[in-house]
Amino acid sequence: MTAHSPKWHFEQIGDEGQSFVWLHGWGQDSASMLRLAELFKAEGQHRIYDQPGFGRTGRLQDGAGTEDYADALALELAQVGPGPHILIGHSFGGRVSVQMAARHPTLVKAIILIGGAGLQRRRSLAFRLRAFVLKTLGRLARLSDKLFSTSFRDAYVERFGSADYKNAGPLRLTFVKVVNENLVQEAKAVRCPVLLIYGADDTEAPPEIGKKYEQLMPIARFTEVKGFNHWDILTRGAYQCQALIKSFLKDLRDD
Incomplete structure (x- = not known):
C-alpha cells in the first residue's frame, strides 16, 4: 500500500444500490465527470x-x-x-482504473475507460529520434546546472516542456512517472468486464490505445465514437457515452 493516503474528497449522487466510482483525467477534478455521472443518478x-x-484532495508522496x-483508492473504498x-475513468483516471482492477480485483466489478490512457502509442521514427535528442538535451541541461550552477534546465523546460508538465507543479515527478508507464501486464491481469470508449478524433489517447487494451484484456468491448476528441466526449458526447454505458450495464446485470 502507498506510504501516504490522504482523505479523498468526492461529490455524491444517490445513496443506495450499485456503487459507482468516477475518476477524472490529469489536471481535472470531479467537476469534469459530473455531467455524465448525473445521467446515471437512477442507476x-x-x-x-x-x-x-x-481539486480538494491532498497529494500522495512525491513521484507516486x-x-x-490505486492502492490509496483501495484504502478509501475499504x-x-x-x-x-x-x-x-477518463484518461489518467483510466490508468488508475486498470491498476485497481489488476491490483485489487475483489473491489472491482467492472471498469469503463473513456479515452483511457496507459499504453504506449506507435510513433514514427522521426518522432522517436526527436524524443531521444530532447531527452539527451534535458539530461545535459540538468548536469550543467548541477556542475556549473547554470540555469539551462529552466530554459529547456520553458522551450520544450509540455503544458501539462509545466503546470504540474509539485506533481511534476508523478507526471513524469505516469506518462512513461506502460500498463501491458496490468491490462493482461484484468479479469473483470471492461468497456472501452474512445473518440475517433482523440489525439491525446487515440483509439489505437483502446483497441490494444481490447486485445490485452480477456473480457473487453471497444467502441469508437465518431466526431469527438479527448475532452468533448465528456460534454458534447455525454449522451453517446450514456447509451454505450447503459447497454454495458444491462449486459452486466444479465450475466
Whole structure:
C-alpha cells in the first residue's frame, strides 16, 4: 500500500444500490465527470472523486505512480462500504482504473475507460529520434546546472516542456512517472468486464490505445465514437457515452 493516503474528497449522487466510482483525467477534478455521472443518478450510488493532488484532495508522496493511486483508492473504498464497485475513468483516471482492477480485483466489478490512457502509442521514427535528442538535451541541461550552477534546465523546460508538465507543479515527478508507464501486464491481469470508449478524433489517447487494451484484456468491448476528441466526449458526447454505458450495464446485470 502507498506510504501516504490522504482523505479523498468526492461529490455524491444517490445513496443506495450499485456503487459507482468516477475518476477524472490529469489536471481535472470531479467537476469534469459530473455531467455524465448525473445521467446515471437512477442507476445506483455515485462517488465522483477528486484524485490526490487535484481539486480538494491532498497529494500522495512525491513521484507516486498510478499503482500508488490505486492502492490509496483501495484504502478509501475499504472505508466506504461493501463492493464490488464499477469504476469509470477518463484518461489518467483510466490508468488508475486498470491498476485497481489488476491490483485489487475483489473491489472491482467492472471498469469503463473513456479515452483511457496507459499504453504506449506507435510513433514514427522521426518522432522517436526527436524524443531521444530532447531527452539527451534535458539530461545535459540538468548536469550543467548541477556542475556549473547554470540555469539551462529552466530554459529547456520553458522551450520544450509540455503544458501539462509545466503546470504540474509539485506533481511534476508523478507526471513524469505516469506518462512513461506502460500498463501491458496490468491490462493482461484484468479479469473483470471492461468497456472501452474512445473518440475517433482523440489525439491525446487515440483509439489505437483502446483497441490494444481490447486485445490485452480477456473480457473487453471497444467502441469508437465518431466526431469527438479527448475532452468533448465528456460534454458534447455525454449522451453517446450514456447509451454505450447503459447497454454495458444491462449486459452486466444479465450475466
